[in-house]
Amino acid sequence: METLTEIIRFINFSFSYSGSNSPILKNINLLIEEGDFVLLVGPSGCGKSTLLRCINGLIPHLYNGVYEGEVIVDGEPVKNKSVNELATKVGFVFQNPENQIFMFSVEKDIVFGLENIGLDKTEIDDRLSWVLRALDIEHLRYKPPYELSDGQKQRVAIAGVLAMKPKILILDEPTSLLDPRTALEFISLLKELNRKFGLTIIAVEHRIDLLTNVANRMVVMDKGEIVFNGCLKDVIENKNLNLHGVNVPPVIALQNYLRNEGFIFDAFYLNVKEFSKEIKRRLLEID
Amino acid sequence: MIEVESLYFKYPLANDYVLKDINLKIGLGEVVGIMGGNGSGKTTLIKHFNGLLKPTKGFVRIFGKDTREESVAYFSKKVGLVFQNPGHQIFSDTVWNEIAFALKNFGFEEEIINKRVKWALEFFNLTQYKDMSPLLLSGGEKKRLCLASVLAWNPDFIILDEPTVGQDFLQKEKLIEIIKMLITQNKTVIVVSHDVEFIWLLQPRLILISNGTIVKDGDCKSIFKDNSILEKCGITKPQLVELYDELYPLIEQPPVDVIEAYSMILKLLRGLK
Ligand SMILES: Nc1ncnc2c1ncn2[C@@H]1O[C@H](COP(=O)(O)OP(=O)(O)OP(=O)(O)O)[C@@H](O)[C@H]1O
Ligand SMILES: Nc1ncnc2c1ncn2[C@@H]1O[C@H](COP(=O)(O)OP(=O)(O)O)[C@@H](O)[C@H]1O
Ligand SMILES: [Mg+2]
Ligand SMILES: [Mg+2]
Numbered sequence: 001m002e003t004l005t006e007i008i009r010f011i012n013f014s015f016s017y018s019g020s021n022s023p024i025l026k027n028i029n030l031l032i033e034e035g036d037f038v039l040l041v042g043p044s045g046c047g048k049s050t051l052l053r054c055i056n057g058l059i060p061h062l063y064n065g066v067y068e069g070e071v072i073v074d075g076e077p078v079k080n081k082s083v084n085e086l087a088t089k090v091g092f093v094f095q096n097p098e099n100q101i102f103m104f105s106v107e108k109d110i111v112f113g114l115e116n117i118g119l120d121k122t123e124i125d126d127r128l129s130w131v132l133r134a135l136d137i138e139h140l141r142y143k144p145p146y147e148l149s150d151g152q153k154q155r156v157a158i159a160g161v162l163a164m165k166p167k168i169l170i171l172d173e174p175t176s177l178l179d180p181r182t183a184l185e186f187i188s189l190l191k192e193l194n195r196k197f198g199l200t201i202i203a204v205e206h207r208i209d210l211l212t213n214v215a216n217r218m219v220v221m222d223k224g225e226i227v228f229n230g231c232l233k234d235v236i237e238n239k240n241l242n243l244h245g246v247n248v249p250p251v252i253a254l255q256n257y258l259r260n261e262g263f264i265f266d267a268f269y270l271n272v273k274e275f276s277k278e279i280k281r282r283l284l285e286i287d
Numbered sequence: 288m289i290e291v292e293s294l295y296f297k298y299p300l301a302n303d304y305v306l307k308d309i310n311l312k313i314g315l316g317e318v319v320g321i322m323g324g325n326g327s328g329k330t331t332l333i334k335h336f337n338g339l340l341k342p343t344k345g346f347v348r349i350f351g352k353d354t355r356e357e358s359v360a361y362f363s364k365k366v367g368l369v370f371q372n373p374g375h376q377i378f379s380d381t382v383w384n385e386i387a388f389a390l391k392n393f394g395f396e397e398e399i400i401n402k403r404v405k406w407a408l409e410f411f412n413l414t415q416y417k418d419m420s421p422l423l424l425s426g427g428e429k430k431r432l433c434l435a436s437v438l439a440w441n442p443d444f445i446i447l448d449e450p451t452v453g454q455d456f457l458q459k460e461k462l463i464e465i466i467k468m469l470i471t472q473n474k475t476v477i478v479v480s481h482d483v484e485f486i487w488l489l490q491p492r493l494i495l496i497s498n499g500t501i502v503k504d505g506d507c508k509s510i511f512k513d514n515s516i517l518e519k520c521g522i523t524k525p526q527l528v529e530l531y532d533e534l535y536p537l538i539e540q541p542p543v544d545v546i547e548a549y550s551m552i553l554k555l556l557r558g559l560k
Contacts, residue, residue, distance in 0.1 A: 017423070019423070020423075042455070043455040043456075043457065043458075044425060044426075044427030044428060044431075044453060044454055044458055045424075045425040045428050049425060049426065095426045096372065096374065096426065098372060098374060147298070148326075149325055149326045149330060150325075150330065150371045150372065150449070151324075151325030151326065151481070152325050154325075155325065172426075173426070173452065173453060176449070176452040176453065176481075177325075177371070177449065177481070179324045179325045179327075179481050179521050179522075180481055180483055180521060180522050180523040181324070181521030181522070181523065182324070182325060183481070184523060206451070206453070206454060207482065207484070209484065209526060242456050242457075245455030245458075246456055247455065247456045247459065247484075248456070249484075249526055250484070250525075250526040250527050250530075250544075250548065251530070253545045254530075254545055254548055254549055254552065257545070258549070258552065258553070258556075261553065263556065272526050272529040272530050272533060273529075273533060275530075276530060276533030276534050277533075279552060279555065280533075280534070280537075283537070283555060283556070286556075
């Protein structure tokens with residue numbers, strides 16, 4: 001059996017921004033293990049981005065507020081570490097890529113972070129060409145950020161974070177601006193990084209159909225609290241997910257309807273191919 | 288009516304055209320979807336629809352008026368554009384003032400302004416934030432605020448660039464409801480989106496753009512059956528179309544929503560029992 005190691009833990013954690021009249025996160029207890037791929041979902045405004053900011057230390061170091069309980073990342077409380085220290089471990093792709101790109105060209109933007117952590121020239125070149133290829137942005141290499149389309153900016157933001165080879169990767173709606181093909185390619189890249197290198201990934205995503213085949217855990221939040229937390233296959237079967245603002249993919253919703261009607265399935269099919277195969281198998285059986 | 292005729296466009300310092308020979312007519316009462324790869328020119332195109340960008344060559348006319356002949360403010364009253372990035376649109380100190388801002392600019396009376404702002408706040412679940420700074424809203428909430436601000440001044444054309452970003456299930460359903468309501472009022476809604484599931488639910492007239500040109504302009508259902516064109520534009524299939532592909536000829540048409548898919552499958556399973 002694999003031994004699992006804790007990498008992130010929230011302990012009786014609550015937070016409210018100074019100025020907000022009610023707590024944004026309430027009594028969060030959450031354990032994430034090394035190599036987990038967590039899909040974090042919940043209605044708009046429920047506190048997902050806030051939760052993520054607590055992992056990379058933006059909270060409490062850059063946002064003021066009432067901070068109760070503890071968040072432990074890689075063995076140490078976040079509040080005892082600086083944002084810079086955390087940044088070497090935790091890669092963070094923001095919801096809005098414009099908050100992330102600062103330099104005058106795509107290349108400079110990616111290289112900046114690498115130079116900052118003191119890598120040598122060959123390592124920097126290797127990583128640069130890897131991410132330029134991985135995100136298919138070689139043709140944008142010398143462009144300034146203001147000449148990029150929204151999706152191109154998102155790709156550059158992702159590339160900059162991947163190049164840093166963090167231990168934990170946090171993505172706040174990373175595919176929202178990517179075109180469908182690029183989104184799929186990016187998800188399979190994430191899958192590879194997760195499976196091959198044990199990268200721990202936490203992704204907030206509303207288009208959850210993209211991630212149901214790659215994430216192993218699912219956490220559902222509502223009004224600042226965690227309402228479901230577990231193995232993705234178990235959580236996604238829950239019939240009330242849409243009440244918590246979750247975009248249940250059609251193939252899942254369909255199985256819920258059929259189950260309600262009394263049809264029994266051995267498994268819960270996460271993609272259309274497997275589900276259709278099962279339907280066809282049944283039809284043959286009836287014949 | 289928006290008319291685009293032989294439109295070519297390039298950004299001032301660039302060498303290449305970003306839009307090439309675009310021809311298009313969009314009338315009132317239509318739902319139009321625009322899809323295409325990153326950098327294919329979608330945002331650049333819709334910025335021509337309220338005069339924000341002017342053609343390098345060719346024409347764009349809005350209700351017969353050449354966009355080169357009037358100000359953006361003039362066209363904005365008729366064509367409301369909601370940007371992908373809320374940061375480019377939000378300027379006021381409170382959520383209430385943000386919605387009231389354009390209404391004041393367009394010279395509406397105080398009483399009407401108050402009514403419209405109230406309606407928009409309620410419709411988009413933003414009333415509780417009315418005195419808060421828009422900068423403190425979550426990403427999805429900011430997005431709704433931009434939508435509320437534009438709908439409040441009641442333009443004839445509403446253009447939404449990536450409206451589902453940051454929106455949960457309930458908000459997406461609401462968005463579809465709003466779009467349908469706007470159509471019944473003979474308004475036109477143009478949606479730029481990468482969200483194939485959302486586009487499928489809308490069933491719009493669909494325009495596919497690749498590399499600055501329109502490669503297809505037609506009915507959403509037939510386009511999503513056309514594998515080669517989807518491949519060319521990097522567009523994946525919605526799950527319900529995939530289901531149709533897998534089960535054809537057991538089901539004859541792709542279902543438009545889950546309820547329809549359910550009744551089709553139920554029939555299959557029951558019919559043969
Ligand atoms: N201000 C600008 N100056 C120069 N080039 C630009 C500028 N804005 C966009 N471009 C370029 O024009 C092309 C089209 O950009 P546009 O923003 O219209 O794409 P898009 O189809 O909306 O893409 P996305 O799906 O990523 O939003 C891209 O290649 C982009 O790099
Ligand atoms: N800097 C801030 N100051 C005060 N309130 C904030 C701030 N950022 C977010 N909020 C509020 O906290 C709540 C949760 O926001 P967020 O974590 O961004 O939600 P989500 O990512 O789930 O959409 C929202 O109601 C939002 O208005
Ligand atoms: Mg968020
Ligand atoms: Mg765009």
